Amino acid sequence: MKNMLPKGYLFSTVEAAVKKPGRQDIALIVSAVEADMAGTFTTNTVKAAPVKLCIRKIASGTGQAIVVNSGNANACTGQQGMKDAREMVSIVSKEAGLDQDLVYISSTGVIGTPLPMERIRQPLKTLAKKIGTATLDEVAATIMTTDTFPKVVHKKLKICGVSGTISGICKGAGMIAPNMATMLCFILTDFAVDRKTLGAVLKSAVNRSFNRITIDGDMSTNDTVMMMANGLAGNEPINAKAPDLAKFQKALDEITYELAELVVKDGEGATKLVEVLVKGARNEKDAEKAAFAVANSSLVKTAIYGNDANWGRIICAVGYSGISFKEEKADIYFNKVKVVKDGLANNKDKEATAELKSKKIRITVDLKSGKAEAKVLTCDLTEEYIRINAEYRT
């Protein structure tokens, strides 16, 4: 829906057979005017070439275009990888008539194989020339790897009386799919946002969404979230003191949370979405640690898949999470069914088993030791995950 989009963003996609022919695999996002820009990137020590390049570029806080390819992550490719990433930026900026510093790059796909530059150069030129011929939905489809559906979310809102839009796209599936890698997310808005504020709101939104999901506990070499704010809505730039800052933050939080939820729903082989809420913790760090231990437990995830209200595995995971807590205080729920009361079986296994048949399950662990809480999203672990990930890189 074109009318849902923020003003001044144009798109194109092209087929370059980065990995193999038969699909659009490079996309370009261009803002009509220079935009403020913020980003967060993988904390993995091993970073792909495009990630290293973007980390340097984003220090400027401005940008105008993002070129993204699927099929090859350009990770573990050494100096050649860095050279290739720079060349991609150079070709696009030249053809599009943009300053090189304003063009960003993301890659996702197989690790350790150099980009097939000989197949990419010509399509990159076409991509820049074709700008405006694709939709954001098509861009979202182009950046998919093992994703089974494109992920796009829009929010319209008013900031100080001025209407504008925030749109987000992302790709996910396994944190690293068979050959591929990575969670990529691009957020575009026509609201004007003060540069420093943009970084802060993005960081806050990512911390409670993408940083709180886990498919298999692996963290990719290419994870990237970038946001562009081109100001074409015409509002007064949102800064730290803006009356509608909270409203903007809330809309952005919703977008990143919804995208994160879509990533988990589309986790490799997943049949169920699982929300792990740890509350009553002494502090948020403890709550997060415990929630991640539960969400990353293969035993918890297979039990959910098998409709087994096996709360012993949950309390056991909290036990090895490294937080200190009193077992005899803990309550555990599957949705609203309390299966553990004060650390002991509450004899509600039958009711809990019935709850587990739903497609979205909330596990709540109440430590009753404080007021902090944290929520982590994950999915169940199935035979299909094994099949997808055990297949040879084809």
Add this chain to the structure above:
Amino acid sequence: MKNMLPKGYLFSTVEAAVKKPGRQDIALIVSAVEADMAGTFTTNTVKAAPVKLCIRKIASGTGQAIVVNSGNANACTGQQGMKDAREMVSIVSKEAGLDQDLVYISSTGVIGTPLPMERIRQPLKTLAKKIGTATLDEVAATIMTTDTFPKVVHKKLKICGVSGTISGICKGAGMIAPNMATMLCFILTDFAVDRKTLGAVLKSAVNRSFNRITIDGDMSTNDTVMMMANGLAGNEPINAKAPDLAKFQKALDEITYELAELVVKDGEGATKLVEVLVKGARNEKDAEKAAFAVANSSLVKTAIYGNDANWGRIICAVGYSGISFKEEKADIYFNKVKVVKDGLANNKDKEATAELKSKKIRITVDLKSGKAEAKVLTCDLTEEYIRINAEYRT
């Protein structure tokens, strides 16, 4: 083989239908004389009642008997669980004519369900009366949960000219099987070992064996390793200055490593044993962290299962392990095939794929940044693991 056993240990087993009838499910180990005793236990904050009880008892450094049941972990069972554990000890010590303080207890099985004491009391009396009627192999079979074979290892050696034996049994499978829990290991020797030295050699052996294995990254509420040394071999007690201390340590190391290897081989659904060796690290802690990150990665484990020499997942796991290292220095091998040289693909995928068809695979990561190394044992991740763990607790 009776002649393989250390002197002075007697065994019995009994069927108590702890979980369900049809198998021997409680075992008793008794030393003819009071023995020195050491133990290491789960670091999970949630500890089963028998673990809590043993931690208190073992402070004395002496013992004479261990009673072990499978089918129920007596974990998350509150004060009732503690009462039941004490009663089991009390029945056995009374019937066997032993001081209560000298009788230890271990449990493995379903979490959160109280022990069926009404079914256990009479068999416990029988168990004590029958002492000497079972073999150590039968004890090893009695303590199995989802294990597919009993695990027993013996070593005969001479210490200062005196012949003696160390025997070890254990059970493992998933760190927590469907309903059940736990790695349990019992080591018996007729050598005399100074009490303090016994604790030290056991700790050292466990740190390089059981503490370096992972099936699914989960850590149980009941994990226990206990060792008895009754001195009936007649040697001078081995102390910190004994000339043959290193020899004794080596034999014990071999026993715990072989048992740990058996546990991993018998990992739920496992088809391959995987040894992850990280070397060239700046210190052992770093090497251990990196090796565990690789060994716990679902993506690495499914790739091994699928015969996919996907080294990108290995370097990626090292990258998120939290250690600092230089990607451009790292080499990676599957067995002896070097797939990564100085952080880049070495174009040996075909040779590596062939290696992956063997039943035992060694992944070596050489960080070339120091002299420390660590080895972690794990297994592949298969559809069968999911099936075993997704089944409802029956």
